[in-house]
Amino acid sequence: MSGFLGTILDGLTALALAVGLPIGAGGPPPLAHGYVEGEYLRIAAPSAGMLESLSVTRGTQVAAGAPLFAIDRATATAERDRLTAALAQARAQRADLATGKRAQEVAVLAAQKARAEAALRYSTAELTRQRELVAHKVSSPDKLDQARAAYDRDRGQLAEAEAQLAVAALPARPEQLRAADEAVTQAEAALVQAERRLADLAPVAPAAALVDDTLYNPGEWVPAGSPVVSLLPPERVKLVLFMPETAIAGVAPGGTLSVRCDGCPPGLSARVTRIASQAEYTPPVIYSVGSREKLVFRVEAVPDRPLNPGLPVDVWPVNAQAAGTTP
Known part of the structure; x- marks a missing residue:
């Protein structure tokens, strides 16, 4: 009988342990x-829009970094693409300001310099000849003055052509370069902001967690800041x-x-x-x-x-x- 009672007591003890009784x-x-x-993580998007997709279901486990849902991103994608093009434009303008004139434009200025050099050689020779003629009383002083004026004119034109050729190799003014740099920086910041906004519309799990609840279905309108998925790490x-x-x-x-x-x-x-x-x-x-x-x-x-x-x-x-x- 004692063995029978011991068996009963052992069974009651096991039952008490199973149900948590003292x-x-x-x-x-x-x-x-x-x-x-x-302490639930309620994941929301900062902007309102239609729920495009829902990548998780209630009661499942998700890994950190796994996609949760996506709000309609057509407008945000277009804005990101526009800002990408604007950044490329700003960088191209900055590079253009740093390179000077094109090779074809430099060739035109070089040709103008060569023409000015030829004209100066002719006016120099003419001035020398008129001086000799006036010294021998063969030519009038008026022609000597004309030769001297032509020499001064051609020398000034050659100096101008040389200056233009030198300027053609220079970049833009420092102030213009700084303004272009600021434009590039501004375009880069705008693109980062657009990419962040696009990523916020398709959030991922911040940590491995249980999907406790999903509050919207695809196709429904989600207000800005309204939680779509509730996670419990x-x-x-x-x-x-x-x-x-x-x-x-x-x-x-x-x-x-x-x-x-x-x-x-x-x-x-x-x-x-x-x-x-x-x-x-x-x-x-x-x-x-x-x-x-x-x-x-x-x-x-x-x-x-x-x-x-x-x-x-x-x-x-x-x-x-x-x-x-x-x-």
Whole structure:
């Protein structure tokens, strides 16, 4: 008979462990009660538009960088292409200002210089001849003055042609080059902004996460800033506990608590990450069994395994579990 009763007790113990009941009447009550809370990432687009595509479904896992959805990008794509062309234009204008005149234009100026040199050689020879003729009383002084004037004219034309040829090889003025550089910088910034706007219309997952919900279907109009996909990364799941003020002195950030919840495997633990600096009365959701302290502190802890948000939990000190008084 004793063997039969032992078998029954073992079965009841296993059942109690499975459903999360305390074992033994002498076991201490939970240190605190609470629930699992998720900090959701609600992904939205900054601009309104029709939902073009939805790349995820509820309840699936997505990797970091995976596409989530896309808002209609026809207008944003056209604007990006326009700004790309504007940047190419600004860069071409800047390069043109730095190269001087074209080779054909330089050839025209070189020909003008050669013509001026030929004219100067002729006027120089004519001036020399008229000087000799006037010295021998063969020519009049008026013709000498005409030869001298022609020589001065041709020499000035040659100087002008040489100056024009030298200027043709020079780039634009420094002020023009600076203005062109600023135009290129402005066009580059506008293109970066357009590409960013285009990327914002097709966001990707910021981290590996569970797709908790999708709020719009393809073809629907999405207002600006309205979330389309709700994600829950595993590292953003935490426990929210309401600990009596009589027990708060024994808990500190970084400490470990033993966790029990309905249907959860044994051996769960959580690391305390935050303790509220002020007490509150009556937690917003009551998860306690029987009476509890009215004055409680909100405590947050990170579980060592994924848990479903909304699940009620109880916690004990780790040493209580080590003593075998909790499952």
